[in-house]
Amino acid sequence: MQIAGFGVEAWLNENERTATTDISQSSIAALTMQEVVDLDGQHGQHFYQQLNQLRLDYGWIEGSPTFKKLVSKLYQHVPATNVLQTNGATGANQLAIYSLIEPGDQVIALYPSYQQLYDIPKSLGATVDYWHIHESNQWLPDIEEFKQLIRPETKMILLNNAVNPTGSLLDAELLKQVVALAREVGAYVLADEVYEPLDGTPFVSIADLYEKGIAVNSLSKTYSAPGVRIGWTATQSTVLADLFRKYRDYTMICGGVFNDQLAILILQHRPEILQRNRGIVKRNLKIYTDWVMQEPRASLIVPHGISVSCLKLDLPVDDETFCRQLLSETGVLLVPGSRFDLPGHVRLGYCTQTETLERGLTKLSTYLRRFDA
Incomplete structure (x- = not known):
C-alpha cells in the first residue's frame, strides 16, 4: 500500500516542540487535567474515587x-x-x-480539507474525485460542480464539516442537496464533524440527515481535550454499525479504561466546556480580526466560530519558506498553507490561550515589516 506523507502532521511533528509561541493548532485551548477533574464539583475527588475502583483490564x-x-x-x-x-x-x-472502500471504487472528497479523507481512499485503490472549495465563494464548494462528479457507481462522499483549515461550514441546505444526490445513487456520506461552530451558527450532523450518513467526531477540538484520544462513529444504520464492528476488531481493541472515564466526565459537563470555549472563540476572534484589519499584508475569510482559520499573506517568498524562517527567528509557529494544498496561505489557530495569540500576532506583524522595504 502506498500513501502520501501527511503534510500537516509531518510539519507539526517536526516543529511544534521547538516553538515558543504556537499559533498553529486546530483545537480550542486545551484543558488541563485539573480543569477536567474539577468538573465533578469536588476537585476531582469523586472522579478519582471511581477510577481507583476500576481494574486496568480492557474495559x-x-x-x-x-x-x-x-x-x-x-x-x-x-x-x-x-x-x-x-x-x-x-x-x-x-x-x-477501511470498512467500506475497495479497489476500483469511485469516491468524491471535499478538497482541500483534512488530507486523511482523500489519501486513505487513494491508498486503498479508489478513484478520488475532488469537490473543490473556492476562496472566491467564502471557501465553500459549488453544488453544480458536485452534480458533475457524482455517478451511479459513486461509493462514498467524504466531507470535512466544518472545513480544516478554512473554518468554512457546509450548512443544512447544502448538505440536504448532497444527501438527495447521494440517495439517488446509494452512496454513503461520511462527515468529519470535529469542528462544531461556537458562534451560534446552526449546525446539523450528517447522521441526522441521511440513513447512510456516517458522523465522525471526537473530544479533540470543540471539547479541548485532544490528549484524551477518544472519538467515535455515529450512524442511524445498525447494518453500518455492525460492519464497522467487524473491521474495528482488526484496528482497535478499546479506548482504555482511564480515557473512557475522562470522556464520560467531559461529555457529562458539555455545557460548561462549551460555555468556556464560546468565550475563548468570541474574545480571540475579535483580537484576531482587529489585527487583520490593521495588517496590510494579511487578509482573512472569517471562520464561523470554528477554531481554525486560513490566513492569506502577501509575501515575496513561498509560504513554507516564510513559516520556517518565522519559526527560526521568532519562535512563532504557523502551518504553511501548502501543507493543505493552499499555497500563499497559513493555518492560524486563533483559539489558543489569549496571551499566546496576542504575543504571536505582535511577533508576526513585526516580522512582516521586513517585506515592506
Missing part, C-alpha cells in the same frame, strides 16, 4: 454504555448501540473508510 471494548448513551444524545436519530468508540476522529475516519 468496555466499544466504549462504556454510559459513554455511548452520552454520545447518542448529541444526535436526533443515532441509537446508543450505533456509537462506536475510536482512537480520536482519525481512528474513526480510518475505520469507516
